[in-house]
Amino acid sequence: MELSIIKGILNYQFGNKVGDKIIEKYKEKIKIEKSKKTRRIRRIYIGDKLFGTIEPTTGFIILTFYGGQIIKEFLEFPKYRIVVKDEAVKFIKEGKSVFNKFVENLDESILPRDIVLIVDKNDNLLAVGESLLSGKEIKDFKVGVAAKVKNV
Numbered sequence: 330m331e332l333s334i335i336k337g338i339l340n341y342q343f344g345n346k347v348g349d350k351i352i353e354k355y356k357e358k359i360k361i362e363k364s365k366k367t368r369r370i371r372r373i374y375i376g377d378k379l380f381g382t383i384e385p386t387t388g389f390i391i392l393t394f395y396g397g398q399i400i401k402e403f404l405e406f407p408k409y410r411i412v413v414k415d416e417a418v419k420f421i422k423e424g425k426s427v428f429n430k431f432v433e434n435l436d437e438s439i440l441p442r443d444i445v446l447i448v449d450k451n452d453n454l455l456a457v458g459e460s461l462l463s464g465k466e467i468k469d470f471k472v473g474v475a476a477k478v479k480n481v
Contacts, residue, residue: 332352332356334370336348336352339390339400343404345408347404350403355375359380360373369383375395379393379396380396391459391479392457393457394480398454400446409439409444410435410436410447411448411460411475412450413433413448413449414432414450415449415450421447421455421478422456426477427447427475427478428472428474429467430472432475434450435464435467439460441463442459442461444458445458445476456478459477460475
């Protein structure tokens, strides 16, 4: 039952049947932690590593860095990615926000509050973040914050 909920969330959140593919590949390793009080799903583990946490207000999964690595396997470039310039890499790895002027490339279909993969130009995962603007706005604006880093 819980696996179908997680599959549904991942399919909705990332499209491309990502949930189906992850459940198929990691079915035996997925562990779910529920709230003792509400019995709702709180955290998802793959093996003994935290994959992500369910955001109670949106119902979306906030990925850990490990979760981002797994999701990245199943998404074609540049889906849900923000590619940063070389000079920003050091700051992203320190957990600093991604500024519009350092964005080199991105998925233009990103919406505000989407969970995004922040990568370098070689598609190496640097961090998982939350977009503050749409993909089009990030591309058009030269000032301001594009995404807040959640997990490095």
